[in-house]
Amino acid sequence: MLARIIRHEWQMLKADAVLWVIVAIVGSAIAYGVWNGTRWVHFQEGAIEAARSEERVRFDRLTAQLEKVAAGERVSPFADPRSPSNLGSRLAAKVAVLPPAPLGALTVGQSDLLPSYVRVSTESREAVLASTEVESPLRLLTGRFDLAFVVVYLVPLLVLALAYSMVSGEKEQGTLSMVLAQPVSLGTLVAAKVVVRAAALLVIIVGLGLGTLLMTGVSLADAATRERLLWWVASVAAYMGLWFAIALVGVSLGRGSAATATLLAGLWLLLVVIVPSALTLGVQQLYPVPSRVALVQATRVASDEANAQGARLLAAYYEDHPELATGDAEQAMTDFNVVRLAVNDDIEKRVRPVVAQFDEQLSSQQALVERFRVLSPALVVYEALSDLSGSGQQRHRHFVSQVSGFHDEWRRFFTQKVVAKTPVADLSSLPTFTYSEEPSSALRARMMATLATLLVPAVLLGGLAFIRLRRYAIAG
Amino acid sequence: MLEARHLTKRYGTTTALEALTLTVSPGEVFCLLGANGAGKTTTINLFLNFVDPSEGQALVNGVDVTRAPLESKRHLAYIPETVMLYRNLTGLENLEYFAALAGSTDLSRGSLLKVLERVGLPADAADRRVGGYSKGMRQKVGIAIAVAKGARALLLDEPTSGLDPKASNEFSELLRQVSGDGVAVLMATHDLFRAKESGTRVGIMKRGRLVALHGTDEFSHADLERLYLEHMHD
Amino acid sequence: MIGTIARKELTELSRDGRFRLLAAVILVLAVASTAAGWLQFTAVSRQHAEAQRETREQWLGQQEKNPHSAAHYGVYAFKPASHLSIVDTGLDPYLGVAVWLEAHRQSEMKFRPAQDRTAIQRFGELNGAEVLLVLVPLFILLVTFPVFAGEREQGTLRQLMSLGVAPRLLVAGKALGTLAAVALVIVPVSALAAVAMAWASADSYLAADVSRTVALGATCLVYFLVVTGVGLAVSAWAPSSRVALVTLLGFWFATSLVAPRIATDVAGSLHPTPNAAEFQRALDADLSDPEEARQRLARLQAETLTKYNVTSLDALPVAFSGLSLQSGEDHGNEVFDRHFGRLHDQFSNQARVYQWAGLASPLLAARSLSMALAGTDFEQHRHFAKAAEAYRRDIQRTLNDDIARNQRAGQPYLAGTELWSRVPDFTYDAPSIGWVLGRQATALTVLAGWLTLAGALALLATRRLSATLG
Ligand SMILES: Nc1ncnc2c1ncn2[C@@H]1O[C@H](COP(=O)(O)OP(=O)(O)O)[C@@H](O)[C@H]1O
Numbered sequence A: 001m002l003a004r005i006i007r008h009e010w011q012m013l014k015a016d017a018v019l020w021v022i023v024a025i026v027g028s029a030i031a032y033g034v035w036n037g038t039r040w041v042h043f044q045e046g047a048i049e050a051a052r053s054e055e056r057v058r059f060d061r062l063t064a065q066l067e068k069v070a071a072g073e074r075v076s077p078f079a080d081p082r083s084p085s086n087l088g089s090r091l092a093a094k095v096a097v098l099p100p101a102p103l104g105a106l107t108v109g110q111s112d113l114l115p116s117y118v119r120v121s122t123e124s125r126e127a128v129l130a131s132t133e134v135e136s137p138l139r140l141l142t143g144r145f146d147l148a149f150v151v152v153y154l155v156p157l158l159v160l161a162l163a164y165s166m167v168s169g170e171k172e173q174g175t176l177s178m179v180l181a182q183p184v185s186l187g188t189l190v191a192a193k194v195v196v197r198a199a200a201l202l203v204i205i206v207g208l209g210l211g212t213l214l215m216t217g218v219s220l221a222d223a224a225t226r227e228r229l230l231w232w233v234a235s236v237a238a239y240m241g242l243w244f245a246i247a248l249v250g251v252s253l254g255r256g257s258a259a260t261a262t263l264l265a266g267l268w269l270l271l272v273v274i275v276p277s278a279l280t281l282g283v284q285q286l287y288p289v290p291s292r293v294a295l296v297q298a299t300r301v302a303s304d305e306a307n308a309q310g311a312r313l314l315a316a317y318y319e320d321h322p323e324l325a326t327g328d329a330e331q332a333m334t335d336f337n338v339v340r341l342a343v344n345d346d347i348e349k350r351v352r353p354v355v356a357q358f359d360e361q362l363s364s365q366q367a368l369v370e371r372f373r374v375l376s377p378a379l380v381v382y383e384a385l386s387d388l389s390g391s392g393q394q395r396h397r398h399f400v401s402q403v404s405g406f407h408d409e410w411r412r413f414f415t416q417k418v419v420a421k422t423p424v425a426d427l428s429s430l431p432t433f434t435y436s437e438e439p440s441s442a443l444r445a446r447m448m449a450t451l452a453t454l455l456v457p458a459v460l461l462g463g464l465a466f467i468r469l470r471r472y473a474i475a476g
Numbered sequence B: 001m002l003e004a005r006h007l008t009k010r011y012g013t014t015t016a017l018e019a020l021t022l023t024v025s026p027g028e029v030f031c032l033l034g035a036n037g038a039g040k041t042t043t044i045n046l047f048l049n050f051v052d053p054s055e056g057q058a059l060v061n062g063v064d065v066t067r068a069p070l071e072s073k074r075h076l077a078y079i080p081e082t083v084m085l086y087r088n089l090t091g092l093e094n095l096e097y098f099a100a101l102a103g104s105t106d107l108s109r110g111s112l113l114k115v116l117e118r119v120g121l122p123a124d125a126a127d128r129r130v131g132g133y134s135k136g137m138r139q140k141v142g143i144a145i146a147v148a149k150g151a152r153a154l155l156l157d158e159p160t161s162g163l164d165p166k167a168s169n170e171f172s173e174l175l176r177q178v179s180g181d182g183v184a185v186l187m188a189t190h191d192l193f194r195a196k197e198s199g200t201r202v203g204i205m206k207r208g209r210l211v212a213l214h215g216t217d218e219f220s221h222a223d224l225e226r227l228y229l230e231h232m233h234d
Numbered sequence C: 001m002i003g004t005i006a007r008k009e010l011t012e013l014s015r016d017g018r019f020r021l022l023a024a025v026i027l028v029l030a031v032a033s034t035a036a037g038w039l040q041f042t043a044v045s046r047q048h049a050e051a052q053r054e055t056r057e058q059w060l061g062q063q064e065k066n067p068h069s070a071a072h073y074g075v076y077a078f079k080p081a082s083h084l085s086i087v088d089t090g091l092d093p094y095l096g097v098a099v100w101l102e103a104h105r106q107s108e109m110k111f112r113p114a115q116d117r118t119a120i121q122r123f124g125e126l127n128g129a130e131v132l133l134v135l136v137p138l139f140i141l142l143v144t145f146p147v148f149a150g151e152r153e154q155g156t157l158r159q160l161m162s163l164g165v166a167p168r169l170l171v172a173g174k175a176l177g178t179l180a181a182v183a184l185v186i187v188p189v190s191a192l193a194a195v196a197m198a199w200a201s202a203d204s205y206l207a208a209d210v211s212r213t214v215a216l217g218a219t220c221l222v223y224f225l226v227v228t229g230v231g232l233a234v235s236a237w238a239p240s241s242r243v244a245l246v247t248l249l250g251f252w253f254a255t256s257l258v259a260p261r262i263a264t265d266v267a268g269s270l271h272p273t274p275n276a277a278e279f280q281r282a283l284d285a286d287l288s289d290p291e292e293a294r295q296r297l298a299r300l301q302a303e304t305l306t307k308y309n310v311t312s313l314d315a316l317p318v319a320f321s322g323l324s325l326q327s328g329e330d331h332g333n334e335v336f337d338r339h340f341g342r343l344h345d346q347f348s349n350q351a352r353v354y355q356w357a358g359l360a361s362p363l364l365a366a367r368s369l370s371m372a373l374a375g376t377d378f379e380q381h382r383h384f385a386k387a388a389e390a391y392r393r394d395i396q397r398t399l400n401d402d403i404a405r406n407q408r409a410g411q412p413y414l415a416g417t418e419l420w421s422r423v424p425d426f427t428y429d430a431p432s433i434g435w436v437l438g439r440q441a442t443a444l445t446v447l448a449g450w451l452t453l454a455g456a457l458a459l460l461a462t463r464r465l466s467a468t469l470g
């Protein structure tokens, strides 16, 4: 019976212009979104390559200079390619890259705002991480037209467009009572309608999405990529499921088509536009992150004070780091580079509380967002899609923590050499950075949580709708 | 076949139907008469389980429609004032769909065409989309659904309102044929003439109550009209 | 007659629960976003003013040192928040807030506030402009879609027309009714925002801000008229209120969510910018070309010797180091003007494409105007960056001149407070409204075009009204 109704519904849907309009809209939106995302990934790759090539050129020059110096050429102390201080702070600074993930083209996410590479030197961690890519501010403000935009904003509207008049349309057209005069329950009828619409939409979105993605040359050879794609399909399906459930609740209220459409459009606006931006506003009010101006000033004050104390700080520095005071301490006390180390160390110590305030407020914001994310399925799915494309907060945080580790290692390496005044002869002995991807178990756990957050309300709302449908006013 | 027992429906303070007790046997054509708002549609909706009764029971083939809504609908066919069909499907496709929903097993094109022929739908219309059907053609498809389904009770709500006299006549003729096959018919109508012609019994309703119940052979058409108007007064 | 029709529309709307709910939601959001904007503005203004004062104190408080040391010590310039950023933060979150002005280098402005926010900010910021330009139009569309389509379904339209009401009056009355309903929501919010702004700037509510506020209000009004016209036209044209609703929602979605994204994509493709590493590489290549530096110094040396009519640098009455430093600055300035000029030109060009894209979506023209009037568009950011850079160049010139005048060969030269205070404090004057609107000519024209189009559509609607009664 269900199968027969499904067949009929498919026939009706096929004959309806709405479906084909939707196919056209979704088709072009998906193709454009994937293409656009791919372009962005190419831009990122170009930027990373440019940074790497700058590093290569710099290192080639350094090697040449090292050879010249070894051959007896004299250089100014500020350009000495052997000086660990020069190398660590400028000359040998290394590019630490967060490469675009395999599915990066699906969601641009935060990747246009957060840097995809940083130049690691002995500068402070904040200075190292503060790099930015050149990007049109207008584009940053509006956000990009990527596949995630299509999924997050457009798909729910299409779900609602397909579903809002499922029952009221037939009632207004008069066929509802004809159908229900047969031994068919309204629940069965609605279930069939939902199945047909959901399947059609899912096939269109997943089919076109994966199709265009494959055309852009994404390789599926990697099992991890395949798994991510599966999660992507599952998240999109769950998101659609939730919107069908929301639509069903609207339908089950038994109002006319126009009234149901208004109601559902209002819900869409609330959940996709208003709640996210209100939440942004809320977290910023509850945990305001101070302006970076405060940090600029704090650093400035600290460095004025530290510089004024100069050599005295060095003594304190050696007290803190007795392990370094091995070489000729007497000589070191007057050495410019060693004093600078001590001064920088002191500046960082003074600025740390201000920096901590930023981190603290931001993580409080993040915690609040995580708690209230369930209020908007759009937020939940956006987070998941960014996560799967490796363009979200998660992967970037993972990158930053690795960069921090590398930064520490870099500093330890050069600090020892600066204090001990060991020249660097071999550039290949410098620490190197390679980004290592997060274990897939962590992703899996987050995805399960995402699916649960979408599916539990979907099931509850769907159930509620079906219960309400029993009292649907068929006549009158 | 159709039985109402103290069937009552209240909407808030208005009583749409009050303690209707009625039986319609196979082969009988029961005509419900009454002014607009008398409760005729409510009665039919109760038999279809489109609305829940406030009190009493509606039984189809001895089963309570609220207890076994799907089972009861297997025996019912419903023809509203205008039979509404899917505009984008042909008459035949519509019939096929409804018959399939009704649980008919013989859905071959041949037998469905035969049904359409029997109810007098022009042969060339079966494969046309119903968007262009006249009201008379739609009502015929309605009867065809009932026939294809093998319904044993027919619920009609003012099925001939707005039909031209010829179409109306054809429709009544069909109805007589169907009831001749042993189908119980409950028809709400304003057409006293048709009620006298094709009905076996008439009931006059007023503000939700069945105020008179007579066999059509008890009087002439003029008597029926007088009786009706008498009840409508005061 | 128009008044009667408008009054009936308003009465009907005010009895509609959905309308009341929607109006309440918009009102609450407008109040909340304005309040948040106000808090943000006061916090940022205070921080920036304080920082600007501190940076000046630090500059003046420098101990005795060589002027070039001071040049490397540098000062910071902090971008002040404009009063109208209370209603439209525009591009501000995505542009830097501070720039370090030191010797030899022009820097990009640093610290984009957006980098210190959670990812959900990408769903858009809730500010006054967002409410006015995105939510209110949706409200207008939801109010207008049944205006004719619904009356046609109810059959009341036939009734009205049979009474001999002129279609033109009917359309005008309905438009007026809709706008009156919108005004019910907007007027209290605007009053509140104006009070907030006046309060936030009790001592400095400049005439410029008043004219900008009025212009912003006018922009919104015109945009609302455009949306009302479109809504009424679609309502008159649509076969049913359902179709009218879906069409108008599609219009809203396309113009408010899709068009901005496509417009910025197109702008980016037409006027591409290099990535940061490439930009830096090209800049560095031009800036520190050793061959160029050698030739430039040789030339400077020769010129200076001729100018002072001496044969050796030691015989010069001025310190050559000061001259060569300034020559380096001059060379750098020329390179910076070229490279930053090209980059910023591209951003300006992109913003112009965005204005032109207003042809496809009136929102873009209105948005562009709103950001410009709020002082949060790219042009005004650039204006500030230019002022800061000019200040940097002034500092360098003052210091280098001082070196040239006072440094003696072979002797250390230390300057003190007298020199530091000769460098004036940094002051910044935001451009006039004329300057701003001059750069928004395209957006103004496009919006005017839309207003005409919407008027024409509404007129067409009146024709259509009488034609579709059958
Ligand atoms: N859904 C409903 N809600 C409230 N009252 C109703 C409803 N449906 C019918 N009624 C009332 O019940 C009474 C009977 O209506 P109905 O059965 O449709 O009359 P008829 O079909 O005889 O013209 C009328 O007074 C009508 O107003």
Ligand SMILES: [Mg+2]
Pocket (backbone or CB within 6 Å): B037, B040, B041, B042
């Ligand atoms: Mg009736």
